[in-house]
Amino acid sequence: MDLPKGLAGVIVDETEISSTAGGKLIYSGYPIAELADSTYEEVVFLLWHSRLPMKAELEAFRKELVSEMVLPSESTRLLLYVAKEPQHPMSILRTATSLLGTTNNVKQDEPPKILAKMLTLIASIVRIRQGEPMKEPDPKLGVADNFLYMLTGKKPTLEHAKMFNTVMILHADHEFNASTFTARVVASTSADYYSCLTAAVCALKGPLHGGANERVFRMLEEIVDNDADPIEYVKDRIANKLKVMGFGHRVYKNGDPRAAILRDIAEKLAKETHNEKYFDVQIKIAAFMLEEKGLHPNVDYYTALVYHCLGLERDLFTPIFAACRTAGWLAHVMEQRRESCLIRPSSEYVGPKAREYYKDHYVTTKGDI
Ligand SMILES: CC(C)(COP(=O)(O)OP(=O)(O)OC[C@H]1O[C@@H](n2cnc3c(N)ncnc32)[C@H](O)[C@@H]1OP(=O)(O)O)[C@@H](O)C(=O)NCCC(=O)NCCS
Structure with a gap:
């Protein structure tokens, strides 16, 4: 059988979230170029609800996300210890995402809170490594604007904030890419959100993907x-x-x-x-x-x-990608949970066939005397 390597071109499931069919990227039906001037929170809402928010809904969603952009003191305490390590920030993020799942309420936490915490977690890793104090989110700013502020410690200009929103929107989702598919596999086992995100971060880390x-x-x-x-x-x-x-x-x-x-x-x-x-x-x-x-x-x-x-250091680029993509990961985890079906493909076995253990065991342990 001629199998496509790396599942290239194989459609493994349906999704309503995004599509790259025909070389065009759409989020829930909207071409990416039309969404690029929007705000990150509006696009996150779209990915999670399959529709654009009404004005009041969008403002409520922004407020909810920004208000959750603080970490529990237990997370900060552990992070202070972990983030100072000399490892690459993506290794720190891998561990820190898992830690988030132990210092928050794994059973009750929902995507808005989890996304907000991930953004702050990533900004905190950056600030701790730079030996700079963490900035509190500004309740008047948007989510991406606040994230950039917390990363750099400086309030972004309107133009920079707009550009950063676009960058975050363009990275927010990408149908069944490697990290998203990883998150969906974990979600299909009914694991919690934090476990799905930890696995996704691991997949994104590699140089052929987010690295x-x-x-x-x-x-x-x-x-x-x-x-x-x-x-x-x-x-x-x-x-x-x-x-x-x-x-x-x-x-x-x-x-x-x-x-x-x-x-x-x-x-x-x-x-x-x-x-x-x-x-x-x-x-x-x-x-x-x-x-x-x-x-x-x-x-x-x-x-x-x-x-x-924008003043960001090179080894922070992939963690920032992770921050943007968390919205997409969560959208897919939610969709996978609704499907409630274990992902468990099959493989074609190409190893040795029909061997006899007792005969081979005798030879390997006793020699051919
Ligand atoms: C993204 C990527 C993994 C896609 O891989 P893919 O669809 O499996 O394509 P392949 O790796 O099979 O590449 C097909 C051919 O193009 C070549 N190629 C692909 N990307 C290349 C690159 N970035 N530089 C040089 N050659 C490249 C391959 O060597 C291969 O050549 P061959 O047919 O002579 O062996 C691959 O393009 C890549 O490694 N890019 C660099 C890493 C990167 O930028 N990743 C971010 C992706 S968003």
Whole structure:
């Protein structure tokens, strides 16, 4: 039997949350480009309820989320200990997400509270590692604006807040990607929300998934810091059979619709913050990769520069991706719970066939005397 590797192209279940069919990303029927100017909380509401909120509902939802953006003192106490460790922030986040499930009410907690706590958890990890005090959320600000404020310690300008909302919206969901599918598998066993999120964080951590954004910026730094030729750099990687991070996609073979929007934001921010050198390198590499390999930039490629221009450190890029995607993970966990069906596929066995234990055991333990 010819099986598709990595479940490529295999439809494993139905979903009402989002779709990438035909290379177009839609959330509950709305094209991503139309949602990009919305607010993160409006899109989260859409993902969770399959409809846009009424004005009063949206305000109530924003207030609810922002009011929950504080951690129980027990979580903060444990986090102070865990987050100082020298490990990568994604390793800290993996442990810290699991800790959230022990310092909150696993049986009663619902998605709004859990999403809010995850955002604060991630901002706290960042602040603790930087040795900076944690900021309280501002009740007047939106969810993404507050998250950016808590990450950087500075109130964002209106324009930066708008851009950050767009980035969070574009990362909020992506049908059955690896981390979301992982969350759904765990949810299908009737495990609690925190367990599903912990598993999702583990899947997102890898460089072929969420870990790519950090590596994109490492590549840009290596090129710019060493005054290297971007094309030679990339050629060298390809010659050594290494991936060029931020390119290619399992689903989008003709371009990632999120990348086009992110490219514009990266260009604007790079100009404003005098980071054009990185953007110029990105444009050169993107043109080369398309011509030589037929590969387009994916969501991580320009996001890396956006985060850098907003003053965020490279090793925080993937935890921020996790923060944005928590909305999608929770949407899928809720959908999977409604289905109430265990995910348990089958495999084709290709190992040795028809062996005789007693005969082989005799030979391996006694030798062939
Ligand atoms: C995302 C990714 C895992 C998709 O993988 P996939 O659908 O399984 O595609 P494959 O890895 O089979 O790639 C198909 C071909 O394109 C090449 N390719 C794909 N992405 C590449 C990249 N980023 N750099 C160089 N070559 C790449 C592969 O080497 C392969 O070439 P081959 O047929 O000569 O062996 C892959 O493109 C990748 O590793 N990208 C870099 C990591 C990244 O940016 N991840 C974030 C995804 S949003």
